[in-house]
Amino acid sequence: xxxxxxxxxxxxxxxxxxxxxxxxxxxxxxxxxxxxxxxxxxxxxxxxxxxxxxxxxxxxxxxxxxxxxxxxxxxxxxxxxxxxxxxxxxxxxxxxxxxxxxxxxxxxxxxxxxxxxxxxxxxxxxxxxxxxxxxxxxxxxxxxxxxxxxxxxxxxxxxxxxxxxxxxxxxxxxxxxxxxxxxxxxxxxxxxxxxxxxxxxxxxxxxxxxxxxxxxxxxxxxxxxxxxxxxxxxxxxxxxxxxxxxxxxxxxxxxxxxxxxxxxxxxxxxxxxxxxxxxxxxxxxxxxxxxxxxxxxxxxxxxxxxxxxxxxxxxxxxxxxxxxxxxx
Amino acid sequence: xxxxxxxxxxxxxxxxxxxxxxxxxxxxxxxxxxxxxxxxxxxxxxxxxxxxxxxxxxxxxxxxxxxxxxxxxxxxxxxxxxxxxxxxxxxxxxxxxxxxxxxxxxxxxxxxxxxxxxxxxxxxxxxxxxxxxxxxxxxxxxxxxxxxxxxxxxxxxxxxxxxxxxxxxxxxxxxxxxxxxxxxxxxxxxxxxxxxxxxxxxxxxxxxxxxxxxxxxxxxxxxxxxxxxxxxxxxxxxxxxxxxxxxxxxxxxxxxxxxxxxxxxxxxxxxxxxxxxxxxxxxxxxxxxxxxxxxxxxxxxxxxxxxxxxxxxxxxxxxxxxxxxxxxxxxxxxxxxxxxxxxxxxxxxxxxxxxxxxxxxxxxxxxxxxxxxxxxxxxxxxxxxxxxxxxxxxxxxxxxxxxxxxxxxxxxxxxxxxxxxxxxxxxxxxxxxxxx
Numbered sequence: 076x077x078x079x080x081x082x083x084x085x086x087x088x089x090x091x092x093x094x095x096x097x098x099x100x101x102x103x104x105x106x107x108x109x110x111x112x113x114x115x116x117x118x119x120x121x122x123x124x125x126x127x128x129x130x131x132x133x134x135x136x137x138x139x140x141x142x143x144x145x146x147x148x149x150x151x152x153x154x155x156x157x158x159x160x161x162x163x164x165x166x167x168x169x170x171x172x173x174x175x176x177x178x179x180x181x182x183x184x185x186x187x188x189x190x191x192x193x194x195x196x197x198x199x200x201x202x203x204x205x206x207x208x209x210x211x212x213x214x215x216x217x218x219x220x221x222x223x224x225x226x227x228x229x230x231x232x233x234x235x236x237x238x239x240x241x242x243x244x245x246x247x248x249x250x251x252x253x254x255x256x257x258x259x260x261x262x263x264x265x266x267x268x269x270x271x272x273x274x275x276x277x278x279x280x281x282x283x284x285x286x287x288x289x290x291x292x293x294x295x296x297x298x299x300x301x302x303x304x305x306x307x308x309x310x311x312x313x314x315x316x317x318x319x320x321x322x323x324x325x326x327x328x329x330x331x332x333x334x335x336x337x338x339x340x341x342x343x344x345x346x347x348x349x350x351x352x353x354x355x356x357x358x359x360x361x362x363x364x365x366x367x368x369x370x371x372x373x374x375x376x377x378x379x380x381x382x383x384x385x386x387x388x389x390x391x392x393x394x395x396x397x398x399x400x401x402x403x
Numbered sequence: 404x405x406x407x408x409x410x411x412x413x414x415x416x417x418x419x420x421x422x423x424x425x426x427x428x429x430x431x432x433x434x435x436x437x438x439x440x441x442x443x444x445x446x447x448x449x450x451x452x453x454x455x456x457x458x459x460x461x462x463x464x465x466x467x468x469x470x471x472x473x474x475x476x477x478x479x480x481x482x483x484x485x486x487x488x489x490x491x492x493x494x495x496x497x498x499x500x501x502x503x504x505x506x507x508x509x510x511x512x513x514x515x516x517x518x519x520x521x522x523x524x525x526x527x528x529x530x531x532x533x534x535x536x537x538x539x540x541x542x543x544x545x546x547x548x549x550x551x552x553x554x555x556x557x558x559x560x561x562x563x564x565x566x567x568x569x570x571x572x573x574x575x576x577x578x579x580x581x582x583x584x585x586x587x588x589x590x591x592x593x594x595x596x597x598x599x600x601x602x603x604x605x606x607x608x609x610x611x612x613x614x615x616x617x618x619x620x621x622x623x624x625x626x627x628x629x630x631x632x633x634x635x636x637x638x639x640x641x642x643x644x645x646x647x648x649x650x651x652x653x654x655x656x657x658x659x660x661x662x663x664x665x666x667x668x669x670x671x672x673x674x675x676x677x678x679x680x681x682x683x684x685x686x687x688x689x690x691x692x693x694x695x696x697x698x699x700x701x702x703x704x705x706x707x708x709x710x711x712x713x714x715x716x717x718x719x720x721x722x723x724x725x726x727x728x729x730x731x732x733x734x735x736x737x738x739x740x741x742x743x744x745x746x747x748x749x750x751x752x753x754x755x756x757x758x759x760x761x762x763x764x765x766x767x768x769x770x771x772x773x774x775x776x777x778x779x780x781x782x783x784x785x786x787x788x789x790x791x792x793x794x795x796x797x798x799x800x801x802x803x804x805x806x807x808x809x810x811x812x813x814x815x816x817x818x819x820x821x822x823x824x825x826x827x828x829x830x831x832x833x834x835x836x837x838x839x
Contacts, residue, residue, distance in 0.1 A: 149839040151802075152499045153524050159839070172831040175810060240666045254602060254662055261609065262665030262817065347609060350665060351813050362806055365496050370802050370836070 139382070146376040152369045165376035176377070179354040182268060183384075186275070186355070187336030194276040195328060198283025203313065205284070206291040220285055222278040231345030234274040235261070264352025271346050271353060279335065283328060290324030291317070326392075333388050337381065356381045454738040455485040457501065457510035457730075459494035468758030475754055476745045482738050502526040508733035509742055514548040514724040515793035516635070517801065518558045521728070522551035528729040529555040533740055537747030540766040544791040548724055559747045560726040560765035562755060564688040565781050566616050566794075567705040574601075574679055575704075582706045584717075586624075586652070589709045593659035596682040603659035605681035606816075607672030611809035614664075614816050615795035616721065617685055621656075622649045623719040624711040628790040631719070635799040637837035641830040647822065652711065654819040665813050687723065688781050691761050703777060707784060718789035723797055724765055800836060807832045 112120070146165055150158045169176050201219055205212045222230065237244045238260035241252050251258040260270045294317055302312045340357040343349050349358030356377060363374030456473075460466045466488060473484035487507055494501070494511070502510075502521060512518055521527050534556040538546065541560065549558040574580070578599055583589040593603035608614045623631040626645045633639040634646065661672060661681060673693035675681040684690060685708070694700040707717045727746055733739045745751055752764035753773075760775055763782045771782055785791065796804040811829050815822065 151839075153503060153526070161839075164835075168832075168835050172828065172835070174814075174828050174832075239671075240663050241671050257662045259663035259666040262663050262667070264817070267666075347666070348611070350609070350611065351810060351817065363802075366801060366805060369499065370806065370839070372839075 142375045142378055143382075145372050146379040147372070149370070149372040152371050158372075161372070165373050166380075168373070169376055169380070175354045175359055178352075179349075179356045179359050180380075182353065182355055183336055183339065185268065186272065186339050187333060189272045190276065190279050190332045190336055191329070193272075194280035195283050195332060197276075197280045198285075199287045201280065201284040202287035202291055203317075205288060216284075216288070220281045223281040223285070225278070227278070227341035228345050230274055230278055231342045234270075234277075235346060238270050261347050262350070267347060267350075267352040271343055274346075275335075275339070275342055279332075282331070286324060286328055286331070287321065290321045294320050330392055337385055337388070356384075451735060451738060452481060453483045453485050454509060454733075454735050454742050455487060455507035456727075456742070457494070457507035458486050458488045459491045459511045461488055461490045461494075464759050465755075468755045471758060472746070472751050472754045475750070476742060479745065480741055482741060484742065502730060506730040508735055508739040509727050509729055511725065512558070512728045513793070513797050514558055514560055514726060515797040516799055517793075517797050518549075518728060519551050520800075522553075522555075522557040526731050527551075527557050528731060528733065528736075529553075529557055530559070530729055530740070530743055531556050533559060533743045533747065536744050540747060540749060540768045542767050542786055544785075544788060545724070545765050548791060548793070549726075558726055558728055559743045560724045561746060561752060562726075562759075562762040563722045563724040563765050563785060563791075564762045565784050566620065566685065566687045566721040566723075567707055567781075567784070568604075569676065569684045569686060569690050569703060569705045570682060571676065571679060571699075571702050572704045573702050574682060580682070583709045585709050586711045590655065590659075592682075593656070597659065601679075602661045602675060602681040603683060604656070604661065605672040605675045605684040606660040606664040607667035607669045608664045608813060608816055609666055609668045611805075611813055612794075612796060613669050613672075613686065614812040615804065615808060616687075617653065618649065618812060619721050619792060619795055620685065620708040621652050621711070622646075623721075623790075623792060624708060624715060624717070625649050625652060627712070627715040628719045628792070631792060632798070635795065637800070637803070637833055641826050641833060646826060650815065650819075650822045650826070653815075654822070657816065657819050660816075665817050688763075688777065689761050691777065700777075705777070705780070719792060720784055720788035720790075721792045721794060722785050722788070723794045724791075726765065803833060803836045807836065 145158075147162055148158050148160050149165070201215075205216055209215075225233075235243075240246050240257065240259045240261060243252075243260070245260065246252040246258060249258075250256075258266070260266055298316050298320065299312065302316045307315065338357065339355055340361070343353050343355055343358060344361070347353055349355055349362070360374050360378045360381065363370045363377065458466075458469060460469050470486070473486065477483055485507075489497075498512075498521075503526065512521070518527075522529070529551070534546075534549070537559070541549075545560050545563075549556050549560060551557045575582075578595075580592060580595070581588075583592045596603040606613070606617075619631070622634065625648055626634075630639060630645060634641070640646075661667070661675065664672075669686060669690075670693060672681075673684060673686070673690050676684045676690070677694055677699055688705075691700060691703060694703055707720070710716050727743060729736075729739050729743065747766070749764070749766050749769040752766050752769040756762070756764055756769070756778075757773065760778060763774070763778050763785065764771075767786055771779060774782060792798055795808060799808075807829060811825055815825055
């Protein structure tokens with residue numbers, strides 16, 4: 076924000092005397108000393124920058140590109156002779172005859188919509204309440220944030236104890252584990268996605284709360300004072316003064332939620348391995364690639380679809396961010 | 404079509420190990436696959452007195468039982484077995500890269516298509532010379548199971564366990580039920596159990612594989628062993644009227660299965676049999692593991708799935724078989740041959756069965772005197788069988804069964820209507836998978 080001087084004419088000209096002075100001192104110094112780095116320094120720097128670069132290129136770029144290449148092949152993972160190039164066949168199969176693909180895309184979208192509609196406003200609400208310095212606010216904060224600390228896989232195990240249709244908490248309490256009136260929270264495709272989304276929301280609300288709390292802390296108190304002086308009530312203050320100042324936070328929240336929706340995997344995998352009703356793209360990728368005679372080409376094709384969706388979301392965001400920076 | 408290795412020679416393996424790494428870590432929380440992919444073999448290269456062995460027997464009971472076999476082998480031959488044990492599921496997920504890397508001389512594996520697949524890929528050594536010695540110990544059905552598609556032997560079976568309908572003797576005695584031998588009797592028994600406020604057939608398909616077993620039973624009883632094999636090999640069509648008949652029969656029986664199966668694990672379903680809330684349960688003999696109380700276990704009994712078509716009777720038994728194979732380039736081949744010959748003897752099987760009573764010996768020569776009544780019955784059932792099947796995911800391509808059949812059967816179990824759409828969807832997917 077305060078970097079504008081570089082373009083101003085004053086800053087472009089060096090402070091009087093300093094430029095030529097530096098040049099003259101430079102000339103006086105013997106040539107060998109001009110290099111500030113010894114051979115060892117350069118080696119260290121080279122290793123420090125080079126190794127991560129090699130690792131990054133090998134593990135991120137090469138694998139990603141290989142994945143894209145393999146999406147146009149069939150391969151069982153045994154020897155390179157068995158790679159057969161099949162063009163767009165994997166994608167054709169995926170879009171037409173795979174009964175799980177479209178449900179998976181749909182569930183990823185539902186996942187995003189649900190996260191943005193339920194836990195995000197809830198997190199904002201909690202953050203606004205906790206920002207009021209009410210008593211025991213730290214206790215509440217900790218309680219709501221606790222699920223975020225726990226790994227998704229563990230959350231999956233915990234919620235299974237709640238949802239287990241035979242011995243779980245809910246069905247035991249309401250007696251829905253008897254033949255005749257039986258609620259199958261995990262197996263029924265009309266229920267299981269929502270059951271999992273409640274578990275995911277439980278965690279996501281705490282996450283959003285912390286992000287919004289941080290945003291609220293940076294709201295200038297004088298704005299509140301001003302709106303109070305103008306006679307605005309609490310809701311008006313929030314709607315017209317506080318919420319607009321949270322705009323940068325909202326962007327972060329949106330990006331985080333999109334990422335959460337696209338990478339959703341662990342909770343579902345633990346819950347019911349993406350059975351009917353809970354298929355997700357990430358799970359289809361795993362199911363096709365992991366195993367003894369894998370369909371690596373086919374799994375890669377699904378991964379490429381996931382990649383394209385991710386890029387479609389990330390690129391506009393990056394463009395907007397860079398544009399903003401350039402304008403600033 | 405062969406491809407030029409340029410460009411793919413580097414990304415290939417690194418990508419695969421990466422993915423396996425990610426998958427292993429994600430699925431099991433264990434980030435060790437890179438290590439295990441190159442584990443074993445090291446150090447034992449030049450030592451003729453050591454054979455390395457890759458084991459998936461990571462559970463306590465089988466691990467100890469196998470250790471006792473290897474100790475007995477050392478006593479007899481002076482050769483040490485260097486065991487490299489991996490988590491059971493991890494072993495399975497990584498078998499591909501494991502066998503292509505530097506595998507152990509001998510490794511644990513399953514009979515059937517899964518064995519033939521790796522044999523055909525040249526990742527195993529044929530062991531006809533072993534079978535020259537041990538052939539007499541095994542019945543014909545077991546010999547068939549140990550051969551690759553080329554007719555050569557690649558596998559030494561150790562133990563097996565049948566699938567059947569399990570029940571509690573006390574429940575049948577108390578209610579005066581009789582063991583059904585025909586389809587109509589089975590349906591009638593289910594109706595009676597329902598009247599008696601029992602769940603006729605316990606069922607849990609959360610892990611997606613138990614339903615494969617139900618399909619297998621109805622299919623080979625209805626259409627016979629040969630059709631079953633053709634169907635599993637991708638040759639017969641899933642839209643065939645014969646397959647449709649299987650699903651129609653299954654749909655007739657489904658209302659008597661435990662409600663909400665897709666949300667229940669087989670362990671939970673077994674508990675309803677333990678607690679006498681369910682009358683029957685179709686599973687492998689490992690269901691006995693859930694009977695922790697000895698009195699309950701003594702009360703457990705089973706019968707073969709009833710006859711559907713008299714032409715086939717009850718002559719096929721589903722009996723998954725586990726055993727050993729030799730990797731493609733063993734460092735100590737002579738030692739590996741000796742070990743496999745030992746593993747094919749009745750003595751080795753007896754040592755194993757003493758420690759793990761939930762399975763039975765693959766050999767007909769093993770001493771059955773220490774068997775429990777349940778084991779004896781299982782043994783008789785298998786040795787009397789005309790044909791043995793493995794299990795759908797062992798008899799067919801695992802990629803087909805896991806990505807197509809498991810979700811398809813879960814769908815059917817939850818909603819048995821719309822079979823025709825389901826079957827044509829299976830057939831379309833099957834064609835592309837088997838063509839690749």
